[in-house]
Amino acid sequence: MLKGFALTCVRATGRRAAVRRAVAVRCYGQGSGQGPNEGHDVSTSLPAHARVVICGGGIVGTSVAYHLAKLGWKDVLLLEQGRLHGGTTLLCAGIVTRARHIPILSQMADYSCKLYSNLQKETGVETGFHQTGSLSLAQSEDRLLSLKWIASHLQVNDIPCSILSSAQVVELHPWVETADLHGALYVPVDGVVSPVDVCRAFAHAAIANGVRMYDRTAVSHVIVEKGMVTAVETDRGEITCEYFVNCAGQWAYELGQSCDEPVSIPLHPCEHFYLISHPAELPLASDLPVVLDPDGRIYVRPWKGGILSGGFEKNPKPICTEGKNQVEFQNLQHDWDHYGPLLQSLLERMPVLSDVQIRRLVNCPESFSPDMRCILGESPSVQNYFVLAGMNSSGSSLAGGAGRLLAEWIAFGSTSVDVWPLDIRRFSALQGSRTFLRHRVMEVVPLLYERLYHGVEFQTGRRLRTSPLYDRLDSQGARWTEKHAFERPKYFVTEGQSDGEQNVTFFKPCWFDIVRDEVLACKEAVCAIDMSSFTKFELRSTGRQALDMLQWLCCDDMDVPTGTVVHTGMLNANGAYENDCSIARLSKGNFFIVSSTDQHIRGWAWLSRHLPADGSVQLEDVTWKYTALNVIGPLAVSVLSDLSYIPISQNQFRYMVCKEMSMGYANGIRVISMTHTGEPGFVLYIPIEYALYIYNEMMGVGKKHGIKDAGYFALRSLRIERFFPFWGQDLNSCTTPLECGRENRVKFNEDIDFIGRKALLQQKQDGVRRRLIMLILTEHSCDEDPWPHGYEPIFRNNQFVGFTTSCDYSFTLKGHVCLGYVQHRDANNGQLLSVTPDYVTQGDYELEIAGTRYKAKVKLYPMQLPHTN
Numbered sequence: 001m002l003k004g005f006a007l008t009c010v011r012a013t014g015r016r017a018a019v020r021r022a023v024a025v026r027c028y029g030q031g032s033g034q035g036p037n038e039g040h041d042v043s044t045s046l047p048a049h050a051r052v053v054i055c056g057g058g059i060v061g062t063s064v065a066y067h068l069a070k071l072g073w074k075d076v077l078l079l080e081q082g083r084l085h086g087g088t089t090l091l092c093a094g095i096v097t098r099a100r101h102i103p104i105l106s107q108m109a110d111y112s113c114k115l116y117s118n119l120q121k122e123t124g125v126e127t128g129f130h131q132t133g134s135l136s137l138a139q140s141e142d143r144l145l146s147l148k149w150i151a152s153h154l155q156v157n158d159i160p161c162s163i164l165s166s167a168q169v170v171e172l173h174p175w176v177e178t179a180d181l182h183g184a185l186y187v188p189v190d191g192v193v194s195p196v197d198v199c200r201a202f203a204h205a206a207i208a209n210g211v212r213m214y215d216r217t218a219v220s221h222v223i224v225e226k227g228m229v230t231a232v233e234t235d236r237g238e239i240t241c242e243y244f245v246n247c248a249g250q251w252a253y254e255l256g257q258s259c260d261e262p263v264s265i266p267l268h269p270c271e272h273f274y275l276i277s278h279p280a281e282l283p284l285a286s287d288l289p290v291v292l293d294p295d296g297r298i299y300v301r302p303w304k305g306g307i308l309s310g311g312f313e314k315n316p317k318p319i320c321t322e323g324k325n326q327v328e329f330q331n332l333q334h335d336w337d338h339y340g341p342l343l344q345s346l347l348e349r350m351p352v353l354s355d356v357q358i359r360r361l362v363n364c365p366e367s368f369s370p371d372m373r374c375i376l377g378e379s380p381s382v383q384n385y386f387v388l389a390g391m392n393s394s395g396s397s398l399a400g401g402a403g404r405l406l407a408e409w410i411a412f413g414s415t416s417v418d419v420w421p422l423d424i425r426r427f428s429a430l431q432g433s434r435t436f437l438r439h440r441v442m443e444v445v446p447l448l449y450e451r452l453y454h455g456v457e458f459q460t461g462r463r464l465r466t467s468p469l470y471d472r473l474d475s476q477g478a479r480w481t482e483k484h485a486f487e488r489p490k491y492f493v494t495e496g497q498s499d500g501e502q503n504v505t506f507f508k509p510c511w512f513d514i515v516r517d518e519v520l521a522c523k524e525a526v527c528a529i530d531m532s533s534f535t536k537f538e539l540r541s542t543g544r545q546a547l548d549m550l551q552w553l554c555c556d557d558m559d560v561p562t563g564t565v566v567h568t569g570m571l572n573a574n575g576a577y578e579n580d581c582s583i584a585r586l587s588k589g590n591f592f593i594v595s596s597t598d599q600h601i602r603g604w605a606w607l608s609r610h611l612p613a614d615g616s617v618q619l620e621d622v623t624w625k626y627t628a629l630n631v632i633g634p635l636a637v638s639v640l641s642d643l644s645y646i647p648i649s650q651n652q653f654r655y656m657v658c659k660e661m662s663m664g665y666a667n668g669i670r671v672i673s674m675t676h677t678g679e680p681g682f683v684l685y686i687p688i689e690y691a692l693y694i695y696n697e698m699m700g701v702g703k704k705h706g707i708k709d710a711g712y713f714a715l716r717s718l719r720i721e722r723f724f725p726f727w728g729q730d731l732n733s734c735t736t737p738l739e740c741g742r743e744n745r746v747k748f749n750e751d752i753d754f755i756g757r758k759a760l761l762q763q764k765q766d767g768v769r770r771r772l773i774m775l776i777l778t779e780h781s782c783d784e785d786p787w788p789h790g791y792e793p794i795f796r797n798n799q800f801v802g803f804t805t806s807c808d809y810s811f812t813l814k815g816h817v818c819l820g821y822v823q824h825r826d827a828n829n830g831q832l833l834s835v836t837p838d839y840v841t842q843g844d845y846e847l848e849i850a851g852t853r854y855k856a857k858v859k860l861y862p863m864q865l866p867h868t869n
Contacts, residue, residue: 046214049240050077052410053232055219055255056247057082058089059195059395060388062202063403064245065211071411074210077241078203079234081218081251085199088249089395091364092195093274093310095290095301096397097134099161099187101146101451102373103153103791103803104421105394108401110159115400116193123208125201128194132289132302135169135176136185137349139295145506145786146452147185148851154187156793156800161187163851173288175350190290192301195396202403219248224260227609228383243410245386250320250367252375252389253437263379264432265424267390268441271317271332272366273339274310275346276303278357294449296345306356311342312393316445318438319365332363366393370431370440370461372448374398376406376422380605386410387424392448414574418732425602428465428485436461453504454789455481463487467532468627468691476709479511483597486533489711491515506786506850511713512809518714519811522679525706526633528698529715531676531683532691533597536623537607541589545616550583550591552754553610555737557747560585565656565672568745570606571756575736575763579603580727584658584672592658592670592685594628598728626670627691629684629698630715635705636681640671642701643694664697666690677715678722678862721810721817723774723862729790729806730772730819738763739821740772741861767834770802770821774859775847777816782809787816788849794820795853796843801825804847818847818856 052068054061057080065078080086096116098109116129138144147163154161164186166178172186203213214236221233222244231240246265248255256263283305291300298311317338339361347353369375369390379385388406391398402422405415420426430436439460447456457480465486467473474480478489479499491514493499503510521527539546550558556568562585570579579602581595595603604621611617631639641648643663653659658672663684670685686694699707725731725740737746738760746760775794788807793800804820822840824833840860846853 046217046234046236046239047077047212048238050212051075051241052077052243052245053219053239053241054078054245054247055232056080056087056245056249056252057084057199057203057213057215058087058247058249059085059092059199059202059399060089060249060391060403061245061247062199062206063399064247064388064406065206065213066202067404067407068410069206069209069211071407073407073411076206076211077239078206078211078213079217079219080213080215083215084203084213085196086215088365088367089195089199091362092396093299093301093308094128094193094195094396095134095190095299096129096193097136097187097190097290097292098154098159098397099134099136099147099150099185099190099292101150102421103157104417104419105373105398106150106154106159107157107417108405109394109397110157110401111404112397112400113189113191116198117191119198119201119205123201123205125204126194126197127201128197129191130193130286131189131191132287133172133186133188134190134290134292135164135173136187136292136294137169137176137296138182138184139180139293141182142452142506143295144182145850147183149849151185152793152848152851153791153803159187160189161185173291175284175288175352176291177349177351186289192290193396198396198399219255220258222255222259222263222382222385224382224385227261227381229385243384243386245388245406245410247388249389249391250365252367252387253432256379256387259382259385261382263382263385263387264427264429265375265387265389266427266432266437267367267369267375268434268437269319269365269367270441270445271319271335271338271363272310272393273313273335273342273361273363274308275339275343275361276308276359277306277353278359279305280352280356291349293345293349296349297446297449298342298345298349300346300350306359307350307353309342309346311345312445312448312450313338313342314446316442318441332365334361334363336361366391368392368441368444370427370437370444370458372444372451373422374402375424375427376402376419377409377424380425380601383609392444414572414733418734420728420732423602425605426484426598428601430464430485431461436464453506456504457481461485465533467530468688469530469532469695472692472695473530473709478709478711481712483533484600486597488533488597489530489709491518491711491713492709508783508787515711515713515717516811518708518710519717521706521708522632522677522710522714522718523812524634525708526631526635526639526681526702527708527710527714528695528702529630529632529710529712531628531630532626534623534628535593535595535597535600535603536621536626536628536685537593537603538620538622539591539593539607539617540620541617543589543616545612546589546591549610549612549617551752553607554583555746555754555756555760557750557752558583558585558591562587563658565658565674567656567674569731569737569742571736571754571760572733573756573759574734575738575756575759576733577727577731577735577737578606578733580731582672582674584670586658594672596727625688626685627688629686629695630675630681631684631698632675632677632679632681632710632718634680635707638705639698639702639707640682643698663694666694669694676724677718678724679718716806717808717810720806720808720819721812723819723859725772725819726806735821736760736763736768739768739770767836769832769835770823771835771840771860772805772819772821773840774862775804775818775820775845775856776810776813776859777818777847778855778857780816780847780849780854782816785852785854786850788818788847792818792820793848794822795846795848796822798846799827
């Protein structure tokens with residue numbers, strides 16, 4: 001009986017020996033519990049060639065194979081080093097839930113759930129799918145608020161859900177103790193599935209459509225020539241191929257390193273525990289909802305009259321931390337002491353389980369990524385090397401949707417939705433360090449259930465990349481945020497100010513007054529923001545080859561006079577942004593390219609793959625060569641004049657011009673007359689050896705002008721109120737210049753071809769189907785209501801029309817401002833129609849934040865704001 005075991009385990013302190021004795025007496029039926037599963041070897045010899053080779057025969061790899069076959073790709077070969085579905089898939093808990101904080105993951109889980117429910121009809125193979133529904137419990141008001149936010153984006157995506165009271169929770173699941181609950185999120189269409197059977201169904205359908213699968217075949221090496229996959233080496237011979245897909249799960253990291261040009265796949269395996277019970281005396285009904293209790297760190301699902309329950313502990317145990325992981329599969333060593341806190345949470349949530357016997361404790365490996373999101377996409381270093389791994393214990397929920405998206409990427413060169421939050425290119429090479437990953441995974445696993453608030457900072461792996469000014473700014477009160485492993489100042493806490501850095505909340509933050517003062521200084525005087533993390537490249541040629549390359553890549557005309565700066569996009573074949581950047585023409589064949597921090601790896605890969613094969617154009621990453629200072633405000637001209645000893649006026653230094661200047665004893669400083677906020681000012685690109693000197697000089701001469709330090713929170717507020725969209729938030733690989741109001745930055749009137757031109761001309765003719773707008777909340781209290789942060793549903797005339805992309809408080813407008821995209825659907829058939837200016841401006845708008853709607857005014861074009869508050 002579990003009762004005696006439970007009392008020993010969760011109510012006594014310092015009794016680990018007693019716990020072990022209780023386990024020995026009460027727990028039986030150890031082992032994998034799944035039984036042996038036969039491999040799926042369809043032939044005895046390997047083919048010499050395949051168009052696509054997939055490594056990994058779990059639920060993820062077979063999903064990719066299934067979806068490629070559905071798209072008509074027949075020459076696909078899947079290799080598995082052990083048995084199909086014999087890795088982590090064999091011991092997955094099999095919960096499929098859409099209740100996720102990241103909307104793209106909810107959409108992927110929604111697709112997976114619908115697919116699994118129909119897969120048996122398609123294949124004749126039982127998948128074990130059962131629609132039980134799910135209950136996500138809230139033990140605090142903040143947790144309930146976060147669930148309401150999830151419910152908002154689920155509902156507008158046509159996923160049924162509702163917020164329940166504690167009494168309603170009991171009606172749905174009588175075993176749940178509700179005395180400490182503030183409510184719950186109920187998703188009736190969620191369910192459970194047998195991952196092994198889903199894997200079999202995927203394999204069955206893929207093979208029926210021409211895919212070949214071989215088990216007991218290990219991939220040892222990926223061969224690369226001229227930056228492109230050409231073949232794979234296996235323990236049964238070499239296979240030439242055009243595409244390689246790494247779906248190797250916990251072995252994906254090592255497999256990436258075995259490539260001729262190593263592919264960094266930042267994930268790390270960790271032990272994951274769950275318990276299976278025998279049936280209760282009154283068996284638990286199989287249709288009772290899955291229970292997700294993030295505050296208790298546990299999940300519970302029905303299992304053959306009893307329960308299956310696991311969780312994410314505060315002190316996770318990384319595995320395979322040294323050397324190459326050669327394990328095919330194993331149920332890892334049991335650790336009842338380690339599982340004890342999760343068992344305590346389980347018994348507190350379901351006291352009735354105290355009379356239920358334990359059948360076994362399962363300990364299986366799970367792979368986790370540094371930011372709790374799966375890793376998907378094409379390697380930036382090796383062309384046609386694709387990755388889908390790091391599922392963060394959500395393989396059952398995400399495999400169907402993720403496999404579909406990766407298959408689209410392989411087949412069409414892009415996905416049907418933006419997948420930047422999951423893109424492998426979001427990581428820097430530094431984040432592939434084994435030491436970093438081992439430390440980060442111990443932080444990430446608890447956060448899977450613990451993380452509530454937006455903007456919470458990771459604590460591990462910090463100070464990997466810092467500006468030369470880091471120590472100086474840190475001593476002056478800088479509070480830091482991390483982007484792409486680069487430390488960036490959020491704001492500055494000066495003497496007499498309150499530091500609210502640790503006070504995270506859905507409501508008005510403690511740094512509100514601090515950022516207000518920084519914004520006010522940008523409006524009335526001058527501020528300096530260290531923006532060294534921004535990506536900086538140089539493109540050079542002796543002739544016009546660099547210009548010709550940029551003319552092909554950029555949608556705006558790059559044949560401009562020397563010293564001119566052009567803000568332009570680099571587009572894909574669909575006319576959408578692959579890169580958003582500012583380019584300064586330094587000389588006839590030399591261009592200086594600046595883009596956001598996030599675009600470092602992505603931008604380098606895009607430019608590298610378009611370099612002429614003859615070597616006539618050279619690309620250099622100069623991010624580390626220059627420290628960037630953004631000098632913002634009406635007195636920035638005065639500071640620059642004093643610093644350079646040259647009178648500067650608007651006529652002498654026009655907007656969007658780049659000049660190389662001397663300042664004090666230093667020279668070679670590139671000064672661009674622009675800011676990233678719309679305010680007057682300059683960006684100084686300073687050779688790093690002069691960075692601290694120039695900063696000290698600037699702060700000295702700027703003292704009489706009231707200069708102060710500012711951070712990225714002030715920059716964000718300024719740029720949003722100026723209607724400045726940023727890549728990765730408001731712009732992505734599914735957004736075109738016509739949709740975000742940048743048609744004037746497209747060289748339609750020039751007889752110059754560029755990538756995406758044909759698609760943009762067609763869109764211009766047909767009309768845009770979505771458009772970027774600005775919403776200013778009018779009945780929202782900054783002090784009392786939860787703040788918007790992005791992906792809030794937008795309603796026009798009470799009809800859902802789109803989502804916000806970035807939001808912040810405007811200290812000029814005295815209220816919240818949000819950017820977002822709206823669509824226009826035919827009320828009768830749901831068909832997308834053109835979004836005209838009249839359609840945008842002639843509607844009544846509301847924004848939904850955590851289930852409550854707030855009225856808003858709409859703007860289609862940037863507002864004319866004063867430079868002073």
